[in-house]
Amino acid sequence: MSLLCVCAWAETVTDVITYDGIGHTGGYADWSGVTFSSDAVYAGQTYGTNVDYIQMRSNNNNSGIVTTASGGTLKSVTITFNAKTTDRSVTVYASNTAYGTAADLYNDEKKGTELGTIGAADESQTLTISGNYTFVGIRSTNGAIYIDEIQVVWEADDAPAAVAAPVIYFEPLHPYQGEETTCTITCETEGASILYALNDGEYQEYTEPFTLTETTTVKAKAQLENATSDEVTKTVTFDPTVANIAELTQLANNTYFKMTGEAVVVYVNGRYLYIKDDTGYTLVYNSTVDGIAAGNTVSNLKGKVSIYNGLFEVANATYEFEATEVAVDPIEMTIPAITADNMNQYVVIKGVALSDVDGRNITLNAADGNQLPGYSQYFCDFPEDLEPTYDVTGFVAVFNQTVQLYPVSFEPSDNLTAVESVNAGKAVKSVRYCNVAGQQAANAFEGVNIVVTTYSDGTQSVSKVVK
Secondary structure (H helix, E strand, C coil): CCCCCCCCCCCEEEEEECHHHHCCCCCCEEEEEEECCCCCEEEEEEECCCCCCEEECCCCCCCEEEEEECCCEEEEEEEEECCCCCCCEEEEEEECCCCCCHHHHHCCCCCCEEEEEEECCCCCEEEECCCCCCEEEEEECCCCEEEEEEEEEEECCCCCCCCCCCEEEEECCCCECCCCEEEEEECCCCCCEEEEEECCCCCEECCCCEEECCCEEEEEEEEECCEECCCEEEEECCECEECCHHHHCCCCCCCEEEECCCEEEEEEECCEEEEEECCEEEEEECCCCCCCCCCCEEEEEEEEEEEECCEEEEEEEEEEEECCCCCCCCEECCHHHCCHHHCCCEEEEEEEEEEEEECCEEEEECCCCCEEEEECCCCCCCCCCCCCCEEEEEEEEEECCEEEEEEEEEEECCHHHHHHHHHCCCCEEEEEEEECCCCEECCCCCCEEEEEEEECCCCEEEEEEEC
16 A cells, blocks of 8 residues: 655745845835835845945944834844854844834744844854744844854745734823723724633633723733734823822822822922921922912822932922912921921921031021031022021921921021120129030130020020131
């Protein structure tokens, strides 16, 4: 008995890619619409001035070669390096989603599956492909490479049709707790059906947009005949709603939020806005609303928490405001009482001596020797006369764990002349000198001294002398 075996072999087609075949003769630039023997359409980003080889860099130029239309099922890639390339390699990627430009090879969501690398050698090197891939991408692994020829082999028969991966949209992108968002899924491949799943649920057919009311992960894929796209995943997070500033300041860094309560504007300087309510203070950074002023009432505040070098801020803020005239007075505090817990509070520190002026930096010195660094964040001019003591108004700040003050005004303390007249004729019990380092002595130190005079009736006066 004899057996007759009839085998059907799928046709293979080889694209031979060369500098001349690409036809690009300028500097590093994008090109597209190039074809060879197969149905594949190639695009890329290469160099072509005064050379006779294919020259590609890595991420300096996002160089590479990709297919924007398929030539079938990818079977192999062969690289013949130019002699100028000695110690570098190319990386080969593949996908079942069409590439757009060579820049896709530098995007983690678009580059597809890394199949392997082909290192430079004297002879041609071939990477054989397993699996069903219909698009190919080739780029330098690192640095500039020079290639004489690239051969891409396709299996043309029965190649599955390419299906673009779906795109998932949420509107709004940052919904808040108690609200809803609408999920829409699209696919560029005409006639493809879309399947989606929520969290770890089963896939179901997508027919129309749907609403979500809680944090959800949506997975989707598209199908057309015997081809399936890559699966895509996107998560929508429902951001917290807070009632007041105290609740706001408890949120983690980079958290989007909405605040339902109102707040009063304390201070405005360019893109910096301080607000307060009955529970606390906060800084709104990069505020760009025109016409807002101190005393106005802010409502419907939305934004993102940003912890910048330890300082709590609200970034990406949107809000509404009413042109009210609510007076906000600073909180009177002493230097020892100010800690990081007072961050962004509007305070006044009375009767302090000023020293160590250096550019936008200054030191505030209390009569008891305590000190607080100051920084002119809002370009508040420092007094030229450092002899008097001052009442300094500003905002408590934190920079890399250092508590400091952002001053907004300096007013000479009015207690000096008043104290002198009140204390005239009183018996002096003791005199104590404090220097800017916080040391105390019965005699004056060299340099700036804060003089604390104690009278027989228990009252005190504070002055400043320079020895």
